[in-house]
Amino acid sequence: MELRSASGPLINGYVDPALVPHRTVYTGARMPAIGLGTFGSDHVTAAEVAAAVEGATEVGYRHFDCASVYGNEHEIGYALQQVLRKHLQREQLWITSKLWNDKHGENDVIASCRKSLTDLRISYLDLYLVHWPFPNFHAPGCDVTSRSKDAKPYIHAEFMKTWRKMEELVDLGLVRHIGTSNMTVPKLKLLLRDARIKPAVNEMELHPHFQQPQLFDFVRSNGMVPVGYCPVGSPGRPERDRTPEDTVPTQDPVIVKIANRLGIHPAVVCIKWAVQRGQIPIPFSTNRGHYLSNLEGVVSEPLSDDEMGEISAIDRNCRLIKGQVFLWKDGQPWEDLWDLSGDITPP
């Protein structure tokens, strides 16, 4: 991967998208190695996120991570329509959306994808993900104790019924790639064994304090691209996703030291590290200065090998998005969602 010097691609608040690194997925398609996240974390309005999407295209972003559950695809669709009318062709963009947990039913998958396409005002998605491997959902803005009344564990046969419909979306030409999110190694092993169309990516929490080396290596060695959410530690995440043990990667002395050397925000160090390590970070921001500096971070002076080594040593195994609201039994520890024993947690 080539990173350019700051003097080349940075012109008047614009980064030439051709200079942004790309990852090649197994179909040969090229995916921009940074995307803009669009989850307003229950407190940023849909209109603000849509304005950020439009602004991000102006500064050089070409990749957007959307989801029906973020409740803003309709507004983002209007922004995309403006962008496609004014200055870009659809083929220049990489647009991801996700199937929400209440739409895993065989009759819901295609309809839900069509709804996202209608809302986003586009005719195909570059990537459609199963947002969580559980059909358990929560209401927007709920607290950490919220549970679906008929919550279930992971049942592979059920997941495969959903996946067959995801495959059909590719056959129908509605989506170019399908993928997973919040999966674990044992769940992915089963999916890779049984899929007709394999997942192109796994979207997973990845930041300097949660590097998930085993899952990261598994994803890459099986021909998938790791997409990293919460890449700067999600300082604006909902209350339900906060616990007293959580750490803050942007306050880590190693990250702060590197930020001081380069004269950049610690968040940008996290983004540079992510892209150099080989994942695709999808930082959220509605602040033009912030999302521009994140993009500039991936085309400017790279971190040194020593700095990359120092960051790999600060992993705290600190998962921020623990997913309590997707548990299926009363009194269950959140770790049950993540198959920490190496086997899928029994029902």
Ligand SMILES: NC(=O)c1ccc[n+]([C@@H]2O[C@H](COP(=O)([O-])OP(=O)(O)OC[C@H]3O[C@@H](n4cnc5c(N)ncnc54)[C@H](OP(=O)(O)O)[C@@H]3O)[C@@H](O)[C@H]2O)c1
């Ligand atoms: N698949 C999943 O289950 C899943 C789960 C969670 C998230 N996601 C996706 O991942 C995306 C990113 O995750 P996230 O939004 O939770 O967390 P994040 O990207 O780690 O953090 C976003 C926060 O960081 C701030 N920020 C970003 N760049 C900054 C900079 N250069 N300087 C200072 N502050 C900066 C933003 O504030 P400002 O707006 O003020 O800049 C925002 O509050 C989401 O938007 C969503 O698309 C997916």
